[in-house]
Structures are given as C-alpha cells and as structure tokens.
Amino acid sequence: MAIIECVPNISEGRDKARIDAIGSVVNQTKGAKLVSIESDADHNRSVITFAGDEIGVYDAALAIFRKATGLIDLNKHQGEHPRMGAVDVCPFIPVKDVTMEECVKLAKRLGRRVGEELGVPVYLYEAAATRKERKNLADIRKGQFEKLRELIGTDESRVPDFGPNKIHPTAGASAIGARFFLIAFNVNLATHDVDVAKSIAQTIREKDGGMPGVKALGFMLEHEGVAQVSMNLVDYRKTSPAQAYTRIEELAAAKGVKIKESEIVGVVPQESMTVCARQRKIEVSNDLDVVNREVAESLKVKGYTPKMVLENHLS
Structure with missing residues (x-):
C-alpha cells in the first residue's frame, strides 16, 4: 500500500x-x-x-x-x-x-x-x-x-x-x-545571548555559504531563558542532525558557550537515525530502538521517545 x-x-x-x-x-x-x-x-x-x-x-x-x-x-x-x-x-x-x-x-x-x-x-x-x-x-x-x-x-x-x-x-x-523528508531540528544553547544563536545560524545556513541543505534562524526562547538555533534540514543525506549538531557545538565553543539540549520537532525517518549513528561512531545493531536511544543521548535530544521515528507509527 x-x-x-x-x-x-x-x-x-x-x-x-x-x-x-x-x-x-x-x-x-x-x-x-x-x-x-x-x-x-x-x-x-x-x-x-x-x-x-x-x-x-x-x-x-x-x-x-x-x-x-x-x-x-x-x-x-x-x-x-x-x-x-x-x-x-x-x-x-x-x-x-x-x-x-x-x-x-x-x-x-x-x-x-x-x-x-x-x-x-x-x-x-x-x-x-x-x-x-x-x-x-x-x-x-x-x-x-x-x-x-x-x-x-x-x-x-x-x-x-x-x-x-x-x-x-x-x-x-x-x-x-x-518534498523529500525535512527534519526540523533545534539546538538550544546555554546562554541568554540571542546574538550567539543568530551568528551561528548565519554561519551554518546554506544560502550564506554554510552547510548544504540547512536553513537556520536564531531565536530567544523567553520561557526557557535560552537562545536557540532553529533549523530545517531539507536533506539529511547532505547534512544530518549529527553533522549540524557537531558544527554548532564547534561554533558555540569558540564563543565560550555549551549546548544545553536539542529538539526533534515532529518525526524523523529511521534512515536518518542510522546515518547519525554511523557519524557519531555508534554501532548499528539489529536492535534499532537501542541504536536510536544512543543517537538521541549523543545529541542531547530532549524527551526522546521511539515515537519520534516515523516507522514506529506505521508498523
């Protein structure tokens, strides 16, 4: 079907x-x-x-x-x-x-x-x-x-x-x-300085010469008191959540800022989690739930559950 x-x-x-x-x-x-x-x-x-x-x-x-x-x-x-x-x-x-x-x-x-x-x-x-x-x-x-x-x-x-x-x-x-699968992926920074998030967003987004397939903006989340790099990854085969996370981590560290957590908005395909696992040097076993949890932990994904993976809704 x-x-x-x-x-x-x-x-x-x-x-x-x-x-x-x-x-x-x-x-x-x-x-x-x-x-x-x-x-x-x-x-x-x-x-x-x-x-x-x-x-x-x-x-x-x-x-x-x-x-x-x-x-x-x-x-x-x-x-x-x-x-x-x-x-x-x-x-x-x-x-x-x-x-x-x-x-x-x-x-x-x-x-x-x-x-x-x-x-x-x-x-x-x-x-x-x-x-x-x-x-x-x-x-x-x-x-x-x-x-x-x-x-x-x-x-x-x-x-x-x-x-x-x-x-x-x-x-x-x-x-x-x-369109192809778009992954809405946000990274919250441990800072109140929204200019840090805006600067990182400008550096990584494709239209400004950054990472392929990345659309990014910097926001201030007032209710959480943190600055956020909000992204749409339009093709995880070009830039995955793991690659975006790593680059943001590098850019934030250069400004003396750490990553607090990340967020997956909506759901992601299993293949994208497998891609992230390989990039984060996580062994891809037959137990995909374990693999996905390790990926989520590695990327500090807030409130991860298996329901964040599309295929778990369709089985």
Whole structure:
C-alpha cells in the first residue's frame, strides 16, 4: 500500500483547545493516521504530522485547512517563527510505494481546492513549484502576512498559483508542496545571548555559504531563558542532525558557550537515525530502538521517545 506523509504547520502554538480541535480532524478521516502534534509557545506554531494513503492524506489535509481557516486569525498572531498563513505550509512527502510526481499532483489538487473553496491564496513550493523563485519556502514567505497583505494584488511576482489574487483577511496565504523528508531540528544553547544563536545560524545556513541543505534562524526562547538555533534540514543525506549538531557545538565553543539540549520537532525517518549513528561512531545493531536511544543521548535530544521515528507509527 502506498504511504504518504503530510506535515501541515499551523500558526497556533499556545491555545491547546484550538490546536486539539484542528489536529483531531485527522483521526476522524478514513485512511489517515495522526502521528504527532508538536507545539511551541515561543514560535506560536504547531507541526501536525500524519500519514496514510493518497485519499486519506488529501482528505485530512483539506479538513485541517477548513478547521484552521475558521479558528486562526493572523491579525492577532504573534510569535518568533515567520508565518504567512493559518496553515502556513503543507507539504506531502513520499514514504512507500509512491513517487514524488504523485505527491506533486496531490499538492496541486489540494491547492486548487483550498483556493477555490476557502478563498485562501496558495503558492506551490519545492518539487511542486511552478516557478524557480518559488521553490524555496523562505522566498515565498518573505515579508510574512503583514507585507503579503500589501503586495498580493499589486505585485505581479506575488500572484498566487491558486485562489484569489488577494490575501485572506484572517487566514492569510498558504504554501503547499511536495518534498523529500525535512527534519526540523533545534539546538538550544546555554546562554541568554540571542546574538550567539543568530551568528551561528548565519554561519551554518546554506544560502550564506554554510552547510548544504540547512536553513537556520536564531531565536530567544523567553520561557526557557535560552537562545536557540532553529533549523530545517531539507536533506539529511547532505547534512544530518549529527553533522549540524557537531558544527554548532564547534561554533558555540569558540564563543565560550555549551549546548544545553536539542529538539526533534515532529518525526524523523529511521534512515536518518542510522546515518547519525554511523557519524557519531555508534554501532548499528539489529536492535534499532537501542541504536536510536544512543543517537538521541549523543545529541542531547530532549524527551526522546521511539515515537519520534516515523516507522514506529506505521508498523
């Protein structure tokens, strides 16, 4: 059976009732299984991960768009993480017996439906992008909700792929696409100095000449009192969590700062944990749970559980 993963990011990370109301629609959808909901109050953002067959993930994704569009008002949203929509981004990822091309078709189908039914402008990104300059999510989201509100309808470069050529008054705009496994991996530094995190983020991110496939920003997590290097690793075969961690550790040490802990947001594929094990000189045995725990300990992963590995939800 074909398995597709879908990972909508919604612009709500503080109101648990609202988050649960949006996430609960997944398990009400035939053919889709909720894997995890990861919320961050500082970012004011939640990452919802689910998997299933083509029909199931499409129906669940549409249900999330419907629910989030009715519950989230971007005019009242504040958080550290850049955002432009109630459902900020919604990627489809091929997992088993399905091609990237099929996920691209699914993204386009959902984009058209969201644009027509909900009146939310949709931009296709990554493998589904219709323009080279829209492949990178950060380029699409530049200026965020507030700036896009001014530009959509007046700037030809901001005409959406689907939906009206104007921002939705409360739900903003959304990016829908298809991509390889993206790993959301954060490293919290034992310092209150956010400039340290920002400097490290600039050094390691690919667009500034850093590590391949790394997107990074530096934030201050006020509720924890630490600075964070927040990363999206778009291809762990190019830069794995272990490699990113090692480089951050080196750069932080040069500034007299240690790593407090790291975070895996959502889930990761087993192969990425195996890659990290080899890079950290951990023996890869048949007992993958033991291997994964050693990797997590080596990288100081906060609150690691086997449920952070995608395959453990699908067996």
